[in-house]
Every structure is written in structure tokens, then in C-alpha cells.
Amino acid sequence: MRQPEPEPQSFDRVLSSMCTEPHSDARAAAERFLATNPGDPATYDAVADLEARAVEGLATLADHPDPENAAGYVTSGGTEANIQAVRSARNRHRESGGTRGGPEINVVAPESAHFSFTKAAEVLGVELRTVPLDDDYRADPNAVAAAVDDATALVVGVAGSTEYGRVDPIPELAAIAEEAGARFHVDAAWGGFVLPFTDHAWSFADAPVDTLTIDPHKFGQAPVPAGGLLAREDAALDALAIDTPYLETRSQATLTGTRSGAGVAGAAAAMDALWPDGYREAAARAADDADWLADQLADRGYDVVDPELPLVAADVPEPTFAALRDAGWKVSRTGTGELRVVCMPHVTRSALRAFLDDLDRIRR
Structure with a gap:
């Protein structure tokens, strides 16, 4: 029996979500590229060009030192981007000879870190060390410094925490990571489209950030799903690449493989319409x-x-x-x-x- 067509939920009374109604240009672009697959850019070259444009836009927001050539891609959301940041840091730590045959690799993050880091630790077989916050719900640098050791592959800072919207002391945390020989990741999944218009220190220009999460489908007003992972160096994505022998594109650094071009096209269109x-x-x-x-x-x-x-x-x-x-x-x-x-x-x-x-x- 044919059922009535369901209607999407109105946003009129939605006060807790970090997603929002997409911009009209982003909605239209997403529909046009719905069936394309940026996971095979050699085959779907039009959406690959759009992804390069979207990454450049995200890199511009995050003050990347070279936005036109920034390493990154449009993810399914902040969870995928954070998992990939952990995976990249783990792989690079192993490649550098750190903890080979020694203690379990660990990631140090504040208690305010998104639950995606718990998922990452479980999936990737690393230890997640969460450290206390200060009295204003931000990461405590002293606690972070006490938690890192030679087995630390990644230190995480949050720029716009999910519960309180707090921005961690990013430069201080980056300095701790650098001294420990670890990578440094900033989770700005929600805050990244707001922070450029504040005086907070959070971006590639403010600290030696290695990787950064920033989601167009949150305050960026792109359709879901459209997250973002950025890296300072190509090596961060190179550490994620695997061979894909049956595709036109012979290697792939993404996690999900096949992806809808809707998120890519919608993200590019939203930034074209709204930045700055x-x-x-x-x-x-x-x-x-x-x-x-x-x-x-x-x-x-x-x-x-x-x-x-x-x-x-x-x-x-x-x-x-x-x-x-x-x-x-x-x-x-x-x-x-x-x-x-x-x-x-x-x-x-x-x-x-x-x-x-x-x-x-x-x-x-």
C-alpha cells in the first residue's frame, strides 16, 4: 500500500542541533552532483575540481599557509575527520620509529573532546588519555603536559567544544605537542565557521597545527553530509593513502571510499555564496x-x-x-x-x- 510522502522536520523548534538549514545555492548544487563519486576523482573529474575548490575555501577560513595547495578533503563529518587525524598521527608515529615494539600508542585529549575520539581509539587500537579541564571548561595545559610521553602520537585541542562552546588554549597545547614529538590536531568542527570573526587563536596561522577538522554542514550552511579535514603538509594525507588497483584513481586517502558528490558540491556552493x-x-x-x-x-x-x-x-x-x-x-x-x-x-x-x-x- 502506498504511504503518504513524509515531510522533513521543520527547524522552527530545533535548538540543540549543530546542523542547520542549508543555503539555497548549496541545496541546488548538492542535487546536481548527487550521483557523482569524489572517491574516484579520475573518473568524476568535475566533482574533483569542486572538492579542490571546497578544500581551498576551508583552508582560507582556517588561515592555512598555502590555501590553493592545501592538503585535505570533504569528509562525511567531524567524526570521520577526527578518526582520520588520529589514524594519520598513529601511522606517522609508527613510521618515525616511535614505540615500535614498545608501549601502546596514545592520544591525549581534554575531557571536552568529542566522542568521536573514543570511537577513533577503539577502531585504531590506540589509548585515549583524557585530561581534566580548568574551571572554565577549557583544556588544562598542565594536565596535558603531564599526560604526554614518548608514546604520544597526537595531542588534541578543541576550538568550539560541543557542550559549552569553549576554545582551548591552542598555542599552548601545540607547544606541548611539539616538545613531546607528537602531532597536534584542532577539532574546530563546529567553531571553524565562527572563529574567523573572533580574536581567538585557533588556526594554522596561530600555532603549528598539523591537522584540523572543520565542518561545512554545521555553521557553514552546507547540506549534510559535508565535513572537512585539513592538513598543514601533504605527508599527513600520504600517511592515509592505500592502493586502489581497480579504480582510475590509483590510491585513496579517504576513509569512506565511495562518497556522494552532494556534500562536496554543496560545501563549495555554500562558501561561494557566504564567505566572508x-x-x-x-x-x-x-x-x-x-x-x-x-x-x-x-x-x-x-x-x-x-x-x-x-x-x-x-x-x-x-x-x-x-x-x-x-x-x-x-x-x-x-x-x-x-x-x-x-x-x-x-x-x-x-x-x-x-x-x-x-x-x-x-x-x-
Whole structure:
């Protein structure tokens, strides 16, 4: 029996997602290239050219020293990019003779690191050492320095943490990695499209960053899936390459192999349409909305974590949180239980007012 066509969910009440509605140009480009496979660029050369353009755009955002020739590719998302960063560092550590026949290779990351690093450690057979945060939810450099050793292949810094939107002290962490002989990775999956319009130190220009995750399908307003992995040197991707004897392209550094050209084309189109002014305006609007919401919640007596990037966390009681969910609001909690609201481009001030109206009604 033929079923009614389902309708995609509206973003009107989505306040916790780090994805958003794609730009119209990105949506159209994704549809045009839906059936192409950037995993075999010699066969699908048009989408390969678009991927080079997308990587250059991402490298420009991240202040890569040579954006036109930057190493990288459009991933399925931040999880794939982070796994690949760990894999590249592990392989390069082994190639350099580190820990050969010795202790298990390890990765040092703050407790705020995305759960994709747990996946990476399990898949790749490395030890994940998570270290405490400071009082403001950022990586503690002293704890990181105490955790690294000769078996450390990678140190991770977060530039826009998933729970609190915090930016770690990237230059300090990079210096610790360099002294330990480890690679340094920045996870800017969400923050990367906001940070260029702030004074934070987070990019290739700010520190000796080896690899960096930055996702167009988050604040970049590209269609899902479209993540990004960038590297300072070609060697980082060379460490990932394997032979692909039955393809026109004879080697491949990606993880997923066959990929839809939709993500590549959508990412390139979004950046063409929005960089830099569109992103600057969206970032400023989101920051204003986050500050406004934080003030409104504080005025109502809730303990609020001051926003650094446009993400608001507040200590809202469980019954109130449940009632907001029952009212149709898509909200989530941090690991320690705070209400978490991400001010993405689709989140308007009017939506936040409606959210507060429901909150006030629930509190009565």
C-alpha cells in the first residue's frame, strides 16, 4: 500500500542541533552532483575540481599557509575527520620509529573532546588519555603536559567544544605537542565557521597545527553530509593513502571510499555564496542571540555558563526540561545536566522569545 510522502522536520523548534538549514545555492548544487563519486576523482573529474575548490575555501577560513595547495578533503563529518587525524598521527608515529615494539600508542585529549575520539581509539587500537579541564571548561595545559610521553602520537585541542562552546588554549597545547614529538590536531568542527570573526587563536596561522577538522554542514550552511579535514603538509594525507588497483584513481586517502558528490558540491556552493560577509553576519547575529538568551535565563534565576561562542548552557531543573521537550522544543543537556541551546543560523530571536514564553508558562 502506498504511504503518504513524509515531510522533513521543520527547524522552527530545533535548538540543540549543530546542523542547520542549508543555503539555497548549496541545496541546488548538492542535487546536481548527487550521483557523482569524489572517491574516484579520475573518473568524476568535475566533482574533483569542486572538492579542490571546497578544500581551498576551508583552508582560507582556517588561515592555512598555502590555501590553493592545501592538503585535505570533504569528509562525511567531524567524526570521520577526527578518526582520520588520529589514524594519520598513529601511522606517522609508527613510521618515525616511535614505540615500535614498545608501549601502546596514545592520544591525549581534554575531557571536552568529542566522542568521536573514543570511537577513533577503539577502531585504531590506540589509548585515549583524557585530561581534566580548568574551571572554565577549557583544556588544562598542565594536565596535558603531564599526560604526554614518548608514546604520544597526537595531542588534541578543541576550538568550539560541543557542550559549552569553549576554545582551548591552542598555542599552548601545540607547544606541548611539539616538545613531546607528537602531532597536534584542532577539532574546530563546529567553531571553524565562527572563529574567523573572533580574536581567538585557533588556526594554522596561530600555532603549528598539523591537522584540523572543520565542518561545512554545521555553521557553514552546507547540506549534510559535508565535513572537512585539513592538513598543514601533504605527508599527513600520504600517511592515509592505500592502493586502489581497480579504480582510475590509483590510491585513496579517504576513509569512506565511495562518497556522494552532494556534500562536496554543496560545501563549495555554500562558501561561494557566504564567505566572508554572509558568515560574518551570521556569526554576529548568533553571538548577539546567545548573549541575549544567556541574560534572559540569568534574569529568571538560572545559573548560566557565559557564552564564548554562540552556545548557551544553563542549569534548568529536570521537570522543566522535560516540559520544554513535551512542548515540542528540541533541546538537549550537557554531560553534567545543563540545558544546552546552540544559536545556529536557523535559530531566530523570535524563536528564542517563543521558547522563553513557554519556559515562563511552565514555571508558573
